[in-house]
Amino acid sequence: xxxxxxxxxFGVAIYVVERLIPFPLPVGRWGLSNYPVLTIILCGRAxxxxxxxxxxxxxxxxxxxxxxxxxxxxxxxxxxxxxxxxWALEAxxxxxxxxxxxxxxxxxNNVIQVxxxxxxxxxxxxxAYLPVLLIVxxxxxxxxxxxxxxxxxxxxxxxxx
Amino acid sequence: xxxxxxxxxxxxxxFFIVTPIFIAFFIAAIPQASGKNGVVTVYIxxxxxxxxxxxxxxxxxxxxxxxxxxxxxxxxxxxKVKLVDSNCPLKICExxxxxxxxxxxxxxxxxxxxxxxGKTKASEIDIVTW
Amino acid sequence: MRxxxxxxxxxxxxxxxxxxxxxxxxxxLAVALWMNFSRGSTAYVEKDEFVFGxxxxxxxSSEKRDPKAIADAMIQEMKRLESKFHPYHDGNSVIFKxxxxxxxxxxxxxxxxLISKSLYYSEITAGAFDPALGRLIKLWGFDSxxxxxxxxxxxxxxxxxxxxxxxxxxxxxxxxxxxxxxxxDLGGIAKGYAVDQAVRLAKKIDENATGFVDAGGDIAIxxxxxxxxxxKIGIRDPRGGPQDIIGVVYxxxxxxxxxxxxxxxxxxxxxxxHHIFDSKTGYPxxxxxxxxxxxxxxxxxxxxxxxxxxLGWSKIVEGFVGLGAQAMVIDAEGKIYKTKGFVAYEKx
Numbered sequence: 306x307x308x309x310x311x312x313x314x315f316g317v318a319i320y321v322v323e324r325l326i327p328f329p330l331p332v333g334r335w336g337l338s339n340y341p342v343l344t345i346i347l348c349g350r351a352x353x354x355x356x357x358x359x360x361x362x363x364x365x366x367x368x369x370x371x372x373x374x375x376x377x378x379x380x381x382x383x384x385x386x387x388x389x390x391x392w393a394l395e396a397x398x399x400x401x402x403x404x405x406x407x408x409x410x411x412x413x414n415n416v417i418q419v420x421x422x423x424x425x426x427x428x429x430x431x432x433a434y435l436p437v438l439l440i441v442x443x444x445x446x447x448x449x450x451x452x453x454x455x456x457x458x459x460x461x462x463x464x465x466x
Numbered sequence: 467x468x469x470x471x472x473x474x475x476x477x478x479x480x481f482f483i484v485t486p487i488f489i490a491f492f493i494a495a496i497p498q499a500s501g502k503n504g505v506v507t508v509y510i511x512x513x514x515x516x517x518x519x520x521x522x523x524x525x526x527x528x529x530x531x532x533x534x535x536x537x538x539x540x541x542x543x544x545x546k547v548k549l550v551d552s553n554c555p556l557k558i559c560e561x562x563x564x565x566x567x568x569x570x571x572x573x574x575x576x577x578x579x580x581x582x583x584g585k586t587k588a589s590e591i592d593i594v595t596w
Numbered sequence: 597m598r599x600x601x602x603x604x605x606x607x608x609x610x611x612x613x614x615x616x617x618x619x620x621x622x623x624x625l626a627v628a629l630w631m632n633f634s635r636g637s638t639a640y641v642e643k644d645e646f647v648f649g650x651x652x653x654x655x656x657s658s659e660k661r662d663p664k665a666i667a668d669a670m671i672q673e674m675k676r677l678e679s680k681f682h683p684y685h686d687g688n689s690v691i692f693k694x695x696x697x698x699x700x701x702x703x704x705x706x707x708x709x710l711i712s713k714s715l716y717y718s719e720i721t722a723g724a725f726d727p728a729l730g731r732l733i734k735l736w737g738f739d740s741x742x743x744x745x746x747x748x749x750x751x752x753x754x755x756x757x758x759x760x761x762x763x764x765x766x767x768x769x770x771x772x773x774x775x776x777x778x779x780x781d782l783g784g785i786a787k788g789y790a791v792d793q794a795v796r797l798a799k800k801i802d803e804n805a806t807g808f809v810d811a812g813g814d815i816a817i818x819x820x821x822x823x824x825x826x827x828k829i830g831i832r833d834p835r836g837g838p839q840d841i842i843g844v845v846y847x848x849x850x851x852x853x854x855x856x857x858x859x860x861x862x863x864x865x866x867x868x869x870h871h872i873f874d875s876k877t878g879y880p881x882x883x884x885x886x887x888x889x890x891x892x893x894x895x896x897x898x899x900x901x902x903x904x905x906x907l908g909w910s911k912i913v914e915g916f917v918g919l920g921a922q923a924m925v926i927d928a929e930g931k932i933y934k935t936k937g938f939v940a941y942e943k944x
Contacts, residue, residue, distance in 0.1 A: 347472060390620055402478075403473065409482060412486040417624070420624070430822060435490065436490035436491065436493050437490075439489060442486070454472065485618075562838045565839060566839065572651045579651060590828070591829070591830040592821065592827045592829065593827060593829045594813060594838075595852050596812075596831075596832035596858075
C-alpha cells in the first residue's frame with residue numbers, strides 16, 4: 306500500500322511538471338506520468354494500476370486546473386484502456402518484457418485518446434495528429450519502460466512488494 | 467517466483483515497436499491517397515469559372531463578359547500557379563507570384579480569386595495574417 | 597516438465613500475445629472506421645466575398661444552426677457597415693455625407709462610437725493612427741483600387757496636410773464637425789469594427805459557433821477549431837512570397853491584425869509607395885515593414901497595428917500591453933521586436 310501511495314504521488318508530480326516540457330504538437334503531452342502506472346503493472350498488480358491512474362489524473366488535473374476538461378477525459382479514457390490492454394498482455398504470459406508492455410500501453414493510449422477527441426469534436430481531423438503522437442509515444446514508452454524496469458528490480462530486491 | 471522473469475527487452479519487442487510506427491506511416495499516408503492532390507480553381511465574383519488539376523501545365527485566359535482580365539499560368543512540374551498580364555491598376559495579383567497548395571491569389575478590382583485547393587496536413591497553418 | 601515442452605509453451609504464448617496485440621489494433625481501426633461512417637462531421641462552411649476592398653473569408657461551423665445561414669448573415673452585416681462607412685464613393689454613406697457637409701452633422705450612435713474610438717486611438721498613439729487623412733489618401737490615389745496612383749508634388753502634399761489630421765475632428769455626443777475641409781477615412785478601423793460585429797452576430801445566432809473571419813489578413817476568431825483547438829495563424833514574411841511565414845501564433849479567441857508595406861503599393865523609379873501614411877510627413881511611413889497586433893477585438897488590433905506600423909518599435913508600442921494588446925514589429929532592416937506577452941501566443 307505504501308508503494309502504491311508513493312507511486313501515485315510520483316504520478317501526480319510528473320503529471321504537473323510534464324506540461325512544462327516542450328511538445329511538438331499544440332495538443333498532447335509526453336506521457337512520462339505513466340511511469341508509475343507501468344511500474345505497478347510490471348509488479349503484476351493491475352488493479353492498483355487503475356487506482357494510481359485515477360489518482361494522478363484527478364489530482365494532477367485539479368492542480369493544473371484542467372479537471373473534467375476535454376483533455377482530462379481524453380487522458381483518463383486513454384489511460385484506462387491502456388491499463389486494460391497491458392493487463393491483458395500480462396495475463397497472457399508470465400514472461401513479458403517491460404518494453405513490450407510499455408509500448409502497447411502507449412499505443413493503445415494514443416489511439417484511444419485520438420478516437421475520443423474525434424468523437425467529441427465529431428470530426429475526423431484529430432487523427433491527423435496520430436502519427437506524431439504514436440512516434441513520440443514510443444520514445445517516452447521506452448524511457449518509461451527502462452525506469453519502471455529498474456524500479457521493479459529495486460522494489461523486489463528490497464522486498465517492498 | 468513469477469516476477470523474476472521480468473526482462474527489459476526481448477527480440478519479440480521489435481515487432482511491438484515497429485507496428486505502431488507502421489500504423490503511423492499508414493495514417494500519415496491516407497490524406498494524400500484519398501484527397502485530390504491539388505486542384506486549381508478560378509472564381510469571378512464568387513462564381514466558379516475554371517477548374518483544372520495542378521499537375522497539368524497550362525495557361526488560361528481569364529475573361530468576364532468577353533472582356534480580358536488576366537491570364538492564369540499553371541506550372542505542373544512545380545505544382546504552382548500565378549496570374550500574369552492583369553489589366554488591374556495595382557497589379558497586386560501579379561506581385562503575389564507563384565502559389566502552391568493551400569494558397570490563393572486575389573485580384574480585388576476584377577473580383578478574381580484563384581485557389582489551389584488540396585488536402586493540407588493538420589499540423590499546417592490555418593490562416594495567415596498579412 | 598521436459599525442456600522441449602517448455603519451449604513449445606513459450607512459443608505458443610508469444611503467438612497468443614502477438615494475436616492479442618494485433619486484434620486490439622484491428623478492433624480500434626474497425627471502431628474508427630465505423631465512427632467515420634456512422635456520424636456526420638462538424639463541417640466548416642467557407643464563404644468568400646469582396647467587402648472593404650479586400651477578400652473576406654468567413655469560416656464557420658455550428659451544430660445548432662445552418663452554418664451557411666450564419667456565414668450569409670455575417671457577410672450581410674459586413675456589407676451594411678461597408679456602405680455605411682465608405683468615405684469616398686457611396687452617396688448613402690454616413691461618412692461621405694459628413695465629408696461633404698458644410699456644418700456640424702448629427703450622426704447615429706454607431707458612427708459616433710466609431711469616430712470617438714478613432715480619436716481615442718489617435719490621441720494615445722500621438723497621431724500615428726489618424727482617421728482624418730482622407731484628403732491625403734485621395735491625393736495619392738489609394739481611395740479606390742481603380743484610381744490611378746501617383747507621387748504628388750510636395751506642394752500638393754503640404755496642401756493636403758492642411759486639411760488632414762485628427763485635430764480637425766470634433767465630436768460632442770453625436771454631433772460631429774470637420775474643420776479645415778478635412779475628410780474622415782475610417783478604413784483603418786471600420787473594417788475591424790465590421791468584422792467584430794459579424795462575429796458578435798454569429799455568436800448571437802449560436803453562442804457555440806466556432807471558426808474565424810479573415811478579412812484580407814486581419815483575423816477575428818469566432819471560436820476554437822472544432823470547439824477546442826487553437827487556430828494556427830502564420831504571420832507573413834514581409835519580404836517573402838505569399839505563403840512564406842515569419843512566425844506562428846495560436847489563437848482560440850480574440851483578433852490579430854497586420855499592417856505591412858507589401859499589401860497595397862505602387863513603385864516609381866524603384867521606390868515603393870504603400871498605403872499607410874505618416875500624418876506628420878504626408879508620405880508613406882518608413883519606420884517598419886510589418887506590424888502585427890493581437891487584441892481582444894479586431895477594431896483595436898486594426899487601429900493599433902496601423903499605429904505600430906507608423907511608429908515603428910517605440911515606447912508607445914510597448915505601452916500597448918497596458919491596453920491588453922500585444923505587438924510584433926519588423927523594422928526597415930528586418931529586425932523583429934515583440935512585446936513580452938506576444939511570445940506567450942507563440943506556444944500551444
